[in-house]
Amino acid sequence: MTMPSEAPKEAFRLSQLIYDTRYRSMTIQIFAMVALMLMLSWLISNTIQNLQALGKDFDFGFLSQPAGYDINQRLVEYSSQSTHGRAALVGILNTILVAFMGCALATVVGVFVGVLRLSKNWIVSRLMAVYVEGFRNVPLLLWIIAIFAVMSESMPQPRAFREGGGASMLFGESVAVTNRGVYIPAPVWGAGSSILIAVFVLSIIAIIAFRRYAAKRQEATGDILPVFWISVGLFFIPSVLFYFILGRPVSLEYPELGGFNFGGGIHLRNSLIALWLALSLYTGAFIAEIVRAGILAVSKGQTEAAFALGLRPNRTMSLIILPQALRVIIPPLISQYLNLTKNSSLAIAVGYMDVRSTLGGITINQTGRELEGMLLLGLFYLLLSLFISWVMNIYNNSKKLKER
Amino acid sequence: MSTQSGNDLSYVRTEMIPEKEPPLAETGIIKWVRENLFAGWMNSLLTLVSLYVIWFIVSHIFPWFANSIWDAGSLTECREVRDARFGSDVSSACFAVISDRWQQLIFGFYPSSGYWRPLAALLVFLAALYPVLFSEAPRKLLLLSAADPFVMFMLLWGGSIWGPIAVAVGFGVGIASYRIALPIVGNLFAIIASVVVPVLYWLFLSGVIASALSSVLPIGLPFVESKDFGGFTLSFIIGISGIILSLPLGILLALGRQSDMLIINKISVAFIEVIRGVPLIVWLFTASLLLNYFLPPGTNFDLMLRVIIMVTLFSAAYIAEVVRGGLAALPRGQYEAADSLGLDYWKAMRLIILPQALKISIPGIVNTFIGLFKDTTLVVFIGLLDPIGLSNAIRASTDWNGVYWELFVFIGLLFFICCFSMGRYSLYLEKKLQREHR
Structure with missing residues (x-):
């Protein structure tokens, strides 16, 4: 009996490209590639033709030309003589500022509301449900312009802050909420303030080092040090001590009413306040749902097991529940941060000068460089999104369940 | 025995005492x-x-x-x-x-004699939705749902009745050419024929047929231009077309991203990430400012159509990510089981994988839809008159200068009702499709 030594070899036939699954995927991919190339070249040739017809070229030189417009909120030096590139940078910093402030406040609001929504207290959980549903189901744009209208229509005018005007400043004459914005005290850095900052940074480092030491010691010996109180002490005592030893180097400059408006202090414009609050409250509602889902995802058996081991409720929360809940919470939280950052482009509704208003707005209108401007704008948002998700993914990987 | 002294049980109560009220x-x-x-x-x-x-x-x-x-x-x-x-x-x-301006907030500048048309279109849409949303409805109704987009287009934009009919016939032409070609040239070429023949028909024949028929039998509604659309009618049109179109596109993108084919995979990934990385408002500006650069010189098409395309692409990328999560959550065994039954790729996806993956991703998909509907308000920035744009226009009139909260409350309430009911429907669907017993 003869055994066939190998499968009969067939000559390659052209029809195999379609009917043989080994080759078909190749065929499909090549077709897709060719179609994509054709489409791209069609788009590019159209663009070149259109640019020629309009007598324009493709050139980023406009970035170094003087911008000629003012920006009312700037974190770096800028005047109307600065270049368009500088204006774009001011816009970028403004976008990052509001995105950062928004992410911070949204996290606080979200965690607070998410935990309270799980409260056994009926009235609190209802109230939080109303907040979450109310903010999630109404467009963000409406919230932004509504909060802007609250700020500019319902707040007292600066002159109402004079004697007998009916309005008064908050927090012991330090914060003024007016219809032109919110005025808060500004820190004034005197001589020796750099030493104070160094002391403060050192005490933060000391707290981190102490916490590591305490954790290590607990793992080795089982003794629990009073970490919280020592941390609080380290946080306040050295800085306060040096503050007085150095003769109060840092003081606050309070806003003061002069003429028809406030002078001094930091002026937070209505556009910033409205955008910041609306973004935070809107995203906070989403984060609250994420936090709630994350806490509910930790099974009740975990709490019971922790209690059975004799852990007290707060340690159960910090050692057992939170680390497991964080694993569920962080990935969707990242995408909420990304959403908030992208939604900050709604600044256009209230005239906040973010990157879309400078680079993607006034610069485009003045130079007529739509193609280049929009390209740079898109690229900026894309890179920012990729950067945020990269950073948060590193954090996520460090918290992820390590399976060995 | 019980009569023995010292063993007397007479102190034991023999009847029950009545229940006391709890404290x-x-x-x-x-x-x-x-x-x-x-x-x-x-x-x-x-x-x-x-x-x-x-x-x-x-x-x-x-x-x-x-x-x-x-x-x-x-x-x-x-x-x-x-x-x-x-x-x-x-x-x-x-x-x-x-009460003075509600027509404007709802219908924009739609001619007031035709207000019944958007309402009728909404009713037609709800009727079409019924068999899709609730499985108790008879399945035959789905055929009517397929015809509904044409009816809605007819009602909203008007014009001759023969245009939409001629376009709709194209789909029939496609199916017919597949049926005819299948026994002659085999499956693959039949599929190709079912795509090519209707495209040729749409390009060369449908226009001629429509104009011929409308000159013979001029039936139709008065034509309404896209720039007259506004208010909630506009939001609904953009939102609903975006929702209907983005779901299939998103599923295809998700399948592409899960695919083993390198080039298909990379194209899908690049498309999804680029779309998701940039805010919708930048895409809308691209649609209004830049699209003319990318198309052959001289083409200029409707701004509303451009917005619908952009919104569709945008939410398709988000839906792709949601569906990808559902696909990834399925146990590997489901894919292998489908393969071992001898199903080809599309059959396996259609019968085994997608029903389960989509079930898992319902909450995410509906959330994306809610987001899309809320995002329709952004069109105000490129000059379309959505409810918020109209509220600005109303405030600009001398009669109503200074009215804020009443308009915000009205607009917010309408959006709330729509989005909240979508969310509730997703909860209902989740519960109905729940197969685990808890």
Whole structure:
């Protein structure tokens, strides 16, 4: 009996490209590639033709030309003589500022509301449900312009802050909420303030080092040090001590009413306040749902097991529940941060000068460089999104369940 | 035995004593209040704080609502009515702006003789939705749902009735050419024929047929231009077309991203990440400013259509990510089981994988739809008149200069009703499709 030594070899036939699954995927991919190339070249040739017809070229030189417009909120030096590139940078910093402030406040609001929504207290959980549903189901744009209208229509005018005007400043004459914005005290850095900052940074480092030491010691010996109180002490005592030893180097400059408006202090414009609050409250509602889902995802058996081991409720929360809940919470939280950052482009509704208003707005209108401007704008948002998700993914990987 | 002395059981009660009422603190409303509102000092504090918050909000808003004025021609008239009725220091809502301008907020600048048309289109849409959303409905109705987009287009834009019909016939042509070609040239070429023949038909024949028929039998509705659309009609049109178109596109993108084919995979990934990385508002500006650069010189098409395309692409990328999550959550065994049954790729996807993956991703998909519907408000920035744009226009008129809250409340409430009911439907669907027993 003869055994066939190998499968009969067939000559390659052209029809195999379609009917043989080994080759078909190749065929499909090549077709897709060719179609994509054709489409791209069609788009590019159209663009070149259109640019020629309009007598324009493709050139980023406009970035170094003087911008000629003012920006009312700037974190770096800028005047109307600065270049368009500088204006774009001011816009970028403004976008990052509001995105950062928004992410911070949204996290606080979200965690607070998410935990309270799980409260056994009926009235609190209802109230939080109303907040979450109310903010999630109404467009963000409406919230932004509504909060802007609250700020500019319902707040007292600066002159109402004079004697007998009916309005008064908050927090012991330090914060003024007016219809032109919110005025808060500004820190004034005197001589020796750099030493104070160094002391403060050192005490933060000391707290981190102490916490590591305490954790290590607990793992080795089982003794629990009073970490919280020592941390609080380290946080306040050295800085306060040096503050007085150095003769109060840092003081606050309070806003003061002069003429028809406030002078001094930091002026937070209505556009910033409205955008910041609306973004935070809107995203906070989403984060609250994420936090709630994350806490509910930790099974009740975990709490019971922790209690059975004799852990007290707060340690159960910090050692057992939170680390497991964080694993569920962080990935969707990242995408909420990304959403908030992208939604900050709604600044256009209230005239906040973010990157879309400078680079993607006034610069485009003045130079007529739509193609280049929009390209740079898109690229900026894309890179920012990729950067945020990269950073948060590193954090996520460090918290992820390590399976060995 | 029992008569023995010392063993007398007469002290044992022989009848049951009547049940006593439970203690007052353990029943009814008092127990509930104790357990839910005042259990512990922390809980009581929370209750008091929330009661204060509720009182604060209600005491500020309720008088405003209670004193609202519904019939006036302008804001100054509103103020006069208020001064006469309540006195000048009472806060009072002027909802007269809604009763004066509600047609504009709902229909934009749609000709007022045709207001029944968007309403009829909405009814047609809801009727088409019924068999899709609720599985109790007879399946035959789905055929009618397939015809509905054409009916809705006809109702909304009007024009000759033969245009949409001629386009719809193209789909019939496609199916017919597949049926005819299948026994002659085999499956693959039949599929190719079913795509190519209708495209040729749409390009060369449908226009001729439509114009010929409309010259013979001129039936139709008055034509309405896209720039006349506005208000909630516009939001609904953009939102609904985006929702209908983005779901299949998103599923295809998700399958592409899960695919083993390198090039298909990379194209899908690049498309999804680029779309998701950039805010919708930048895409909308691209649609309004840049699209003319990318198309052959001289082409210029409807801004509303451009917006619908952009919104569709945008939410398709988000849906792709949601569906990808569903695909990844399926156990590997499901894919292998489909393969071992001998199903080819599309059959495996259609019969085994996608029904399960889509079921898992329902909440995410509906959330994306809600987001899309809310995002339709952004079109105001490229010059379309959505409700928010119209509220600005109304405020710009001398009659209603200074009206804010009444318009915001009205617009917000309508959006809330739509989005909230979508969310509730997703909860209902989740519960209905739940196959695990808990």
